[in-house]
Every structure is written in structure tokens, then in C-alpha cells.
Amino acid sequence: MTGIDTGTSTSPGTGPGVRGGGSASGPHLPTELAAQLRALGVGPGGVLLVHASLRAIGTVVGGAQGAVLALEDALGPAGTLVMPSQSWQLCDPQYLDDPQVPAERRDAVRDALPVYDRDWTPSRTMGAVAEVLRTQPGTVRSAHPHRSFVARGPAAADLLARHDLDDPVGEGSPLARVHALGAQVLLLGVGYDKCTALHLAEARSGLPVARVPNGAPLLLDGHRVWVPFEEPAVDDSDFLALGEAFAVTGRERSGQVGGTTARLVDVRELVDFAAAWFARTRVPRA
Template structure:
């Protein structure tokens, strides 16, 4: 006789908020989140309820931040190169001609997943202006965190990551691993003489669509899983908390501690390594 497994009861906003608080999300604090809704499992109310739970755990004076990157806006990104592989030169040019200019108010961030898109579309959300690596925030410090994101600085000193570092924000990997940890990129900028490369994306200027090229640090997340494993073991694991949120096992830690660890460790971790693949989330 075979039996049909009972369906998993959906998680609730209140239950998720309680788990987040037990994990250590600071009430009144600033929290940057990377999330896998699949790992969290079924939630009554879907992604909106997860956003609500995060804001409940943070409280009225807290601030929620998510990456809302748009590598689709570039013709130098790995996503674009994958998309045009096998196309003729004419077909590539036709595709480039159809790519819309970045607009922080309307441009979607499909590669970031459902939770960041839900945050972006929530009333009161504020988004930074970078055409490829913008951040979206909700809460008390949303405007302060997203202001002044220089367009030729993906994730460095003139980006929301540096402001998050100053505020000693927390990072929540909600069902994801350290390979998605955007905070480590600020550590790349703080390495001695980090490698640089050219980027290109389509932007709007004075009401006109145009391509723009600039130089910035060559972002690389290929070793972030290894780096994160080392960070999680540092100081006997005291800096990284792990616990259940929904159906996921999630990680919580301070952003400044992760950045500082990356800045110290990456030079030796990458010593002698050449021809690394570009980061999947940049252009």
C-alpha cells in the first residue's frame, strides 16, 4: 500500500518574523537580504508576506535593503554574452538596438529573484541610480542609504555597500549561500590595487537612450563560497549565526565583519590566479 505524503503547511508571516528575531535580526537595525524563496518554502501570502515578516522583525525604525542589479542592461555582462552566443553580427546589433535604457523607477531586476522584485515594487521603496548594480531599500534610512550611488562605482566606496558598512548593518542569507554574498565585493575594492576592466550599458540621458562605457573594479564572485566558508569558521564561528527561517537554513552576520575579512583574505586567496571569470551579477 502506498501513501501520499501530507502537504507541507504554508509558513506564516508571524511565524517567519518570530524565527528571524530568534536568529538575531536586530530590531531598529539595517538588514541586507539575499533570498531563495524556493528554499524558504510555501508561505501564506507569498513573497509579500516574507517582506512583511522581515519588516516586522526589523520594527518601525528598521531598514530593509536588497540588491536590484540589472546585468541585462549591459552588453559586457555574462548574461548578455550567453544570450547572444550563436547569433550573427546583425542579430546582435538588432538585439542591442532593442535593449531599453535603465530607469530606476521602472526597470525590473529579473535575475535577482522574487523577493528583491517584491521589495522594489513595494510602496515607499527607494532605489539607487546605478544602471547595473542598484540597491532598493525600505524603511527609516532608505533614502540615506541609496543616495549618491556614483554610476562608475558598482559596489565600492560610492555605493550603498559602503554606507551599510558604516552603519554596521547585518546581512541575511535567507536560504542562500555565501556565493551570493554581495558584501564581499566591497572587500575587493579595499584590496591593494584591485584589477579593473571596462563596462558598458545602455542609459537614458536628457530623455535620450545611449550607450555608456566606463571603467571600474573587475568584480569576481567565483571564490565567494570558499571565502564564506573560511569567514564562517573564523573565531570559532562566533561571527555567523545559523538557524531555520521557514523551510530554509539561513545565515546572519555583520556586513562590516564580512567586508573586513574579505579585504584581508582575498589578496592571498587570489595570489597567482589569472583569467578569472567575470562576476555573474555585474556588467
């Protein structure tokens, strides 16, 4: 499940450092973080897809709430902040294949899962920053019960309007709109292995993709219904290597934000590069 942030992932910086004031050791003021984000290149009025680890950033005044305020400050009122808010606890137990759930209990677990509720269903392992954005007044959430995104800002409703059950990270997902709108991707204290936009690159690589069965509990006509579907199998095992290859091109900006390294990239450049890279590296060579 790419985009999952346990709060412990960090990765070393590449490229020139960019600083905007403040102390590397903290406590970090939201205004200082916002200045560092602007110095890094976050564009006011743009769309910003963020994957963040609060633990990596360090002590922020206001905690995760302060971090969200810093991101929104850097974007300004015309900007739109986007984050993954996956709730994969609602996946089919058979799909998750959790060893802690024995085979004889999986039907019972499936029947007991609560329905997906955009307002109430919490994200799981997305990190404190994403969860705070999810609960912020004015935030919009997409309809997918496992792979949802949240967004806040003028473009939020447009970004999240479509999220197909059977295409959660491809052309039927908010990632396609993020790409169409020319968003930036910010990896704040995490590596490319957390970058959900790379799944869109998988979909656009032209490689054959296996489909796997899944399902979710949804509310239909006032009743809980288990809805089965198939979705593309995804593979993030080479995302870190992809990130290293992309950084070499010089199209990644990196610098200090708070106590961690931040990476900022253009989503179109990243996805287009990655789609070609996957097509080349994932195909067995003769």
C-alpha cells in the first residue's frame, strides 16, 4: 500500500539544499516551515500532493495541525492541498492475507467490517499530518473505500470527483486529475517508496497488469452491502530505485524543512519519467 507512512521513514537528501530560516533542531514554527517550503519551490496557488512524516519533521508548534497550517500557508488561499487517506482496514481479509486473521475467521471479519464513511472512517498508517487534514473543516474526501485521497482548497472537488472502485490509482483515480492539473509532489521526510503518484506511472507504462480480487463494505440504499471488485496489482518494490534515477536527472529539488529533508517534484515530469523507466526496467531483457 504505497503512500502509507508509519511516521518513521526518512531518506537522505540529494541535490542543492534550500533553506528558509528557522532551526533544524526545533521547535519549528508553522511560519518558519512555510517559508522553507516556499524557498524549496512550493508554488502559491498550485496543487500540492503531500506525503509527510511528522516524526521526521521534528517538534512542530501545534503538532500535526501546525504542519498542515504551514503547508496551507505556503500554498496560499488559491492553492489546494492533497494527501492520501487510505483506509485499507476495510479491504477484504482474503486480499490482505493477514497472518493474524486465521482463514476460518475471515468470513466473520468481512461481515463485521463497518461501511466506508467519507467523514468518519479513519485513515490507517497514513500519518498524523494526513489524518489532521482529513478532519479539518472544509476538507473533501474521495469515494474509494480503501484508497481515498483528501483535499482542501479551490480545486478539491474537481480533483476528487472520480475514484473508480476497480481503478484506485490509475486513470479512474484522483491521481489522473493531479497529473492533468500539473501538480507538485512533496515528499516531506519520506522517500519515493511512499509516493502514490508512481502507481499512476505503473498504469501508464504500457506493461500488462494482473488484476486481483478485493471488495469493500458500502452503504447502498441505506443498507450495508459487501461489494466485490477486481483492481490492478501494484508493486512499489522498485520505487526507491526509481527515485534515485529520477534525482540524477536534476529535476528534483531537495532541501531542509524543519528537521528533515524534503523533495519537491513536478508530477508530470515524475510520472512521465517513471512510466518509461518501468517499461524499460521491468521488462525481462533478452
